[in-house]
Amino acid sequence: MSPHPxxxxxxxLELLLAGAILSVMLAxxxxxxxxTSRAYSTNEAxxxxxxxxxxxxxxxxxxxxxxxxxxxxxxxPALADPLSxxxxxxxxxxxxxxxxxxxYVEDRFTGGASATRTVSFRxxxxxxxxxxxxxxxxxxxxxxxxxxxxGYRARSDADGALRFTRPDPGDLLSVxxxxxxxxxxxxxxxxxxxxxxxxx
Numbered sequence: 001m002s003p004h005p006x007x008x009x010x011x012x013l014e015l016l017l018a019g020a021i022l023s024v025m026l027a028x029x030x031x032x033x034x035x036t037s038r039a040y041s042t043n044e045a046x047x048x049x050x051x052x053x054x055x056x057x058x059x060x061x062x063x064x065x066x067x068x069x070x071x072x073x074x075x076x077p078a079l080a081d082p083l084s085x086x087x088x089x090x091x092x093x094x095x096x097x098x099x100x101x102x103x104y105v106e107d108r109f110t111g112g113a114s115a116t117r118t119v120s121f122r123x124x125x126x127x128x129x130x131x132x133x134x135x136x137x138x139x140x141x142x143x144x145x146x147x148x149x150x151g152y153r154a155r156s157d158a159d160g161a162l163r164f165t166r167p168d169p170g171d172l173l174s175v176x177x178x179x180x181x182x183x184x185x186x187x188x189x190x191x192x193x194x195x196x197x198x199x200x
Contacts, residue, residue, distance in 0.1 A: 053181055053190060056128050056141035060100075061194050063119045063130075064175060067102035068198035079103045079116070083196060085175070087149050087164075094148035094178045094191075095164070097123070104198070123147040128179070145187055146180030153193070172196050 010018075068082035082103045088096040100121040107114040120131045128144045129137040151162025153173045162176055178191040 050183070052141045052143075053179065056144075056179065057190065057192055059130060059140055060121065060177060061192075063102055063121075064100075064194040064196055066104040066117075066198065067196060069104040070198070079105070082198070083172075083175070085149050094150040097121075097147045097149050097177075100147075100149075121147070126182075141179075141181070143182035144179060145182060146178070146189075148178040148180070150176040150178050150191060152176075 064083065068079060070079065080103075081101075084099075084101045085097060086099040086101075088098060090096070101118065102120075103116060103118050105114050106117045118133055120137075122129050122131075122137065123144055123146070124137070126142060126144055127139040128141040128147060130140050131137040149164075151164055152167055152175055153160060153162060154167035154171045155173045156167070156171050157163070166172070174193045174195050176191065176193050178189055180187055180189050
């Protein structure tokens with residue numbers, strides 16, 4: 001029988017090795033978690049930007065589509081210029097919008113009475129803003145780097161070409177607009193047509 005009984009346990013070297021392996025595994029898990037969190041935050045920010053952009057485009061389509069609408073009554077008030085677009089004087093294919101103004105008669109939610117509405121859009125400090133009547137401008141989209149007018153489309157143009165001169169009364173088919181916006185560290189563009197069925 002041996003004078004010193006054998007003890008069961010880990011040596012210092014084994015404990016150091018196990019600690020090193022555990023540290024490497026924890027570092028790998030931490031890096032994986034950090035990467036996943038960054039990807040989630042980026043996706044969330046991109047989704048919010050796109051949702052905001054879609055809301056702005058929907059607002060433009062809705063309001064420009066109503067420009068010139070005069071209600072169903074026979075005695076519509078005269079709308080002097082139901083769609084007015086102020087653009088920067090440049091020769092670019094799409095020109096910066098300094099202001100987009102429109103008018104229509106609201107008779108849908110007024111309890112039988114009609115009211116003339118004026119709506120304006122502008123780009124200020126990276127925000128696309130909307131104002132109704134004499135109210136204050138309200139931001140409807142952030143991170144907007146450009147609000148541009150790309151041209152009118154006329155019903156009489158067989159080739160569907162864009163033009164910067166306003167078509168004759170009754171000939172305006174649509175207005176083509178472009179938004180340049182920040183998304184995930186780069187500038188993207190969204191170009192879209194807005195029908196103008198009521199605009200003379």
